[in-house]
Amino acid sequence: MSKIKIVNLQKSFGDFTAVKNSNLTINDKEFFVLLGPSGCGKTTTLRMIAGLELPTSGEIYLGDEEVGMLRASERDIAFVFQLFALYPHMNVKNNLSFPLKMQGYSRSEIKTRVEEAAKLLRIDHILNSNISSLSGGDRQRVALGRALVRRPKAFLMDEPLGTLDAEFRELMCLELKKLHINIGATTVYVTHDQLEAMSLADRIAVMDGGEILQADEPSVIYNKPATKFVASFIGSPGMNFISIDQGISNEQSTLNIEGTNFNIPKQYEISKGKKNSFGIRPENLSLTNEGGLKGSVFGVEYLGSRKIVTVKTNFGEIKVKTDISTSVKINENVQVKPSNDNIIIFDGETDKSLKSEFMN
Amino acid sequence: MDTSRSYLEPSSFSKKLAATIIIVYTVITLIPISWMVMTSFKNVNSAISYPPEVLFEPSLEGYVNLFTNRSRQSQEYLDSLPAPETWYEELVRSREMVITGPSKFLGRYSNSMIIGFGSTFASVFLGALAAYAFSRFRVPLKDDLLFFILSTRMFPPIAVAVPIFIMYRKLGLGDTHLGMIILYTVVNLSLAVWLLKGFMDEIPKEYEEAAMIDGYSRLQAFFKVVLPQAMTGIAATAIFCMIFSWNEYAFAVLLTQFNAQTAPPFIPTIIGEGGLDWPAIGAGTTLFLLPVMIFTIILRKHLLRGITFGAVRK
Numbered sequence: 001m002s003k004i005k006i007v008n009l010q011k012s013f014g015d016f017t018a019v020k021n022s023n024l025t026i027n028d029k030e031f032f033v034l035l036g037p038s039g040c041g042k043t044t045t046l047r048m049i050a051g052l053e054l055p056t057s058g059e060i061y062l063g064d065e066e067v068g069m070l071r072a073s074e075r076d077i078a079f080v081f082q083l084f085a086l087y088p089h090m091n092v093k094n095n096l097s098f099p100l101k102m103q104g105y106s107r108s109e110i111k112t113r114v115e116e117a118a119k120l121l122r123i124d125h126i127l128n129s130n131i132s133s134l135s136g137g138d139r140q141r142v143a144l145g146r147a148l149v150r151r152p153k154a155f156l157m158d159e160p161l162g163t164l165d166a167e168f169r170e171l172m173c174l175e176l177k178k179l180h181i182n183i184g185a186t187t188v189y190v191t192h193d194q195l196e197a198m199s200l201a202d203r204i205a206v207m208d209g210g211e212i213l214q215a216d217e218p219s220v221i222y223n224k225p226a227t228k229f230v231a232s233f234i235g236s237p238g239m240n241f242i243s244i245d246q247g248i249s250n251e252q253s254t255l256n257i258e259g260t261n262f263n264i265p266k267q268y269e270i271s272k273g274k275k276n277s278f279g280i281r282p283e284n285l286s287l288t289n290e291g292g293l294k295g296s297v298f299g300v301e302y303l304g305s306r307k308i309v310t311v312k313t314n315f316g317e318i319k320v321k322t323d324i325s326t327s328v329k330i331n332e333n334v335q336v337k338p339s340n341d342n343i344i345i346f347d348g349e350t351d352k353s354l355k356s357e358f359m360n
Numbered sequence: 361m362d363t364s365r366s367y368l369e370p371s372s373f374s375k376k377l378a379a380t381i382i383i384v385y386t387v388i389t390l391i392p393i394s395w396m397v398m399t400s401f402k403n404v405n406s407a408i409s410y411p412p413e414v415l416f417e418p419s420l421e422g423y424v425n426l427f428t429n430r431s432r433q434s435q436e437y438l439d440s441l442p443a444p445e446t447w448y449e450e451l452v453r454s455r456e457m458v459i460t461g462p463s464k465f466l467g468r469y470s471n472s473m474i475i476g477f478g479s480t481f482a483s484v485f486l487g488a489l490a491a492y493a494f495s496r497f498r499v500p501l502k503d504d505l506l507f508f509i510l511s512t513r514m515f516p517p518i519a520v521a522v523p524i525f526i527m528y529r530k531l532g533l534g535d536t537h538l539g540m541i542i543l544y545t546v547v548n549l550s551l552a553v554w555l556l557k558g559f560m561d562e563i564p565k566e567y568e569e570a571a572m573i574d575g576y577s578r579l580q581a582f583f584k585v586v587l588p589q590a591m592t593g594i595a596a597t598a599i600f601c602m603i604f605s606w607n608e609y610a611f612a613v614l615l616t617q618f619n620a621q622t623a624p625p626f627i628p629t630i631i632g633e634g635g636l637d638w639p640a641i642g643a644g645t646t647l648f649l650l651p652v653m654i655f656t657i658i659l660r661k662h663l664l665r666g667i668t669f670g671a672v673r674k
Contacts, residue, residue: 052569072572079573085566089588098584099574146574 002063002153002186003028004049009058011044018044020210022058026154026203029184031177033197036207037233042190043158045207049188050156051075062153073102078147080157084139086131092118092142093127099150117145120182136164140172144179154186161196173199194234198222206230223342224359228351231279231344237308240285241346242278242293242315247271248345248354258293258314264343265358275348282308282321284342287328292337293318297328311336393649400642407638421455422639424448426465426630426647430457465644468626473651474537475622476606479544483601484594486545487552488560492582494553495560496568506557509550517547518610528615535619543615544605552597559593560586595662599655606652623648 004026011019019041026032034042047053049060051072060068067075078099086095096114105113118124121141126134134142140160147155161169161176177200180187191197197204198218205215206229214226225231225239232238244257248271255262255278264278287309295313302324309320309328318336328334345354353359370378399407401418430452441458444450452459494502524543525534533539563586571581587594613625627644630637 050573052572071577072569073575073577077573079570081566081570083564083566085564085570087567087570087585087588098571102575102580146570150574 003030003061004154004186004188005061006045006049007059007061009045009048009060010056011041011048011053012056018210019048019055022210022212024205024212024215026186026188028186031180031187031189031200031202033201033204034188034190034207035192035194035197035204035233037192040207041210042192042207046156046158046188046190049154050077050079052079076150076153078150078152078155080143080147080155080160082159082162084143084160086139086142086146088131090131091127092123092129092131092134095131095142096127096145096149099146103150113149114145117149120148120179121145137168137172140164141175144176148183148185152185154188157187157189159191160189161193162191169196176200195236198234206233208233224353225279225344226353228277228279228346228353231346231353235281237282237319239279239281239344240318242280242318244276244278245274246276247274248276248347260291260293262338262343263341264345265341265356267345268355268357268360271345271347271354272349273347276354277346277348279344279346279353280338281342282319284338284340285318285320285336286339287311287320287322287326287334288337290335292335294333294335297330297332297334300328300330309334396642397646398642399638400646402639402642404637404639407642419451419639420448421451422637422641422643424451425637425640426643427463428452428459429461429463430455431460432457463630464626465623465630468621468623469647471537471616471620472606472622472624472648475540475544475620476602476651478537478541479548479605480598480601482541482545483548483552484556484598487549487556487597488587488590488594489582490549490553491556491560492586494557496565506554509553512546512550521611521614524611525614535616535621537620540612540616540620540622543611544601544608548601548604551600555597555600556590556593559590563589592662595659599659602655603652 004024006022006024009019009022010017022041022045034045036042044053048055048068049062051067051070051074055068058068059066062075062077072079087098090098093114096117097110100110100113114127115124118127121144123138123141123145126138131139131142143160161172164172173196180200189197189200201218203215203217204221206213206221208229214221214230221230222234225234228241232241242257244255246255248267248269250268250270251266253264253266255264257278262278283306293313293315295311295318297309298312298317299310301308301310305324306321307324307326309322309326311318311320311334313336320336341358344359345356346352347354398414398416400422401420402413402416403419403421406413406416407422428448433456435456438453438456438458441453444453449459493499494506499505528534528539528543531539533542567585567589568578568581571585572578576584607624608622609624612622616622616625623644627641627648628636630640630644
């Protein structure tokens with residue numbers, strides 16, 4: 001296993017730049033997730049690490065070796081495809097031994113390794129089955145098996161759970177995590193599903209428009225998003241934003257919105273312009289009768305243990321995650337107020353979060 | 361109203377109608393073929409008798425005549441010979457003839473085999489490589505090239521017979537196996553490229569990518585992963601190529617005389633005493649039908665899937 005480092009990586013297809021000047025270091029034995037909406041460049045980045053695309057410029061290090069221009073077959077990595085790409089003309093056993101045959105292992109060595117991988121993934125009972133007769137989950141396991149028989153330097157996975165149904169996806173998520181703990185392989189995992197990313201990752205890189213916006217641990221990404229995009233993309237529902245037409249000065253700790261003063265974490269950075277936004281997650285808001293932003297209830301969603309109340313205010317719709325016991329009616333007049341100081345101010349010009357006591 | 365069947369299923373009337381049409385068509389198509397097979401088992405007289413004989417005493421004379429050269433001998437000479445050792449010698453003797461040696465048929469037949477299978481293999485192999493390249497790589501002027509390849513089939517091949525004849529004579533390719541294989545391959549290749557490109561397009565590129573990640577080069581991935589999955593297309597293409605080169609007559613007449621002459625120009629020239637030997641011609645044609653028939657039956661499953669390919673997503 002090795003660490004992976006990409007330096008100033010760039011990929012253009014004609015006029016379109018899919019990946020812009022990206023830098024990342026993925027530590028040895030880390031489960032690293034590339035997260036972003038479709039078309040953000042996450043898959044292209046992964047394919048460049050795999051050698052399925054060659055970078056336009058920049059370097060990729062696998063361990064200490066620069067592999068940017070090497071062929072996929074010379075890189076010693078494994079790749080799990082979204083549609084698994086199991087060879088349909090071979091049975092499970094041959095699919096698993098296919099990568100080993102190329103490396104000139106002896107017959108007995110191949111047999112041992114295939115059986116070992118099959119046992120680990122609990123597919124030893126279907127070794128002689130045809131691929132077409134397997135269920136989605138078993139195909140997934142075989143695809144993982146084919147990746148790990150070779151004990152490569154790194155695992156790359158391109159939305160491997162994307163085609164499974166919701167219930168099964170959760171199960172496989174768990175299995176993947178267990179497997180990772182078990183074999184401790186450096187893994188780069190691409191997904192657009194933030195819940196998957198949150199539950200699997202040691203660290204997450206959020207990408208948008210070909211750029212890496214933030215790369216950090218899930219809790220940091222969630223609580224201290226570096227940009228407005230990260231804040232809105234992560235979380236379900238995403239962060240609420242309230243536009244404020246006022247600049248932020250150093251040491252500022254209150255904010256006047258619609259005549260009401262709100263306490264905010266002490267700010268350590270001066271905003272560039274006068275159009276900024278005030279960001280707060282739904283669970284850090286509460287409904288009150290006074291001292292908040294005025295609005296009316298627009299919708300209520302029950303989530304079992306919590307409910308999400310959408311309040312229509314002069315600043316647009318604000319989502320509040322409340323206790324299940326809170327009873328509100330549609331069109332009822334309510335006020336919305338922060339219940340703690342997990343508040344982030346985003347600079348209107350750069351979309352970046354401003355430094356503050358909270359964002360330290 | 362009959363509600364026991366699905367709306368998607370044709371009514372029993374239309375099924376019966378379809379079956380009737382197919383049966384009638386099959387019978388019409390089979391009449392000349394069965395007449396040919398019957399002729400091959402007749403003797404010279406019953407083959408040309410009028411009105412035509414439908415019921416006749418079967419004889420293997422046609423087949424014996426096809427494979428042998430014979431000469432007529434006087435009764436005294438025949439009497440002086442030792443008794444015939446085999447059934448076919450006996451048959452020939454009964455017609456007051458002796459076998460003077462094997463005919464050219466076997467040689468012509470094996471020429472057909474070599475040229476037919478050789479050019480089929482070459483067309484499919486080169487076609488698969490070209491189709492793969494067109495399907496996967498960014499080839500400059502791809503669409504123009506594909507159109508250009510197809511345009512070679514827009515005129516009947518025989519239209520270029522004269523230049524090809526002259527070219528082959530200058531190159532020394534006339535009346536050679538290699539020459540005929542190249543010629544048929546060139547004619548078939550455009551069909552092969554177009555057919556196979558469709559099949560290659562349907563194979564997700566992730567399979568080769570997976571193989572390349574697994575440590576195989578692109579060419580190895582092509583042979584180990586892409587080709588096995590393109591088997592359906594390859595079978596369909598091979599049958600079309602085989603049928604063309606096996607049946608081709610005009611170029612064979614024009615370009616081959618001795619060495620590389622194939623069966624089609626040879627069979628109609630089988631001459632018996634006092635005219636064409638129809639049973640022998642029938643026998644030759646019947647035997648000539650067999651390889652393509654067997655080849656098609658072996659690949660039938662693939663062919664059917666090949667023709668309906670793409671109609672339903674896998």
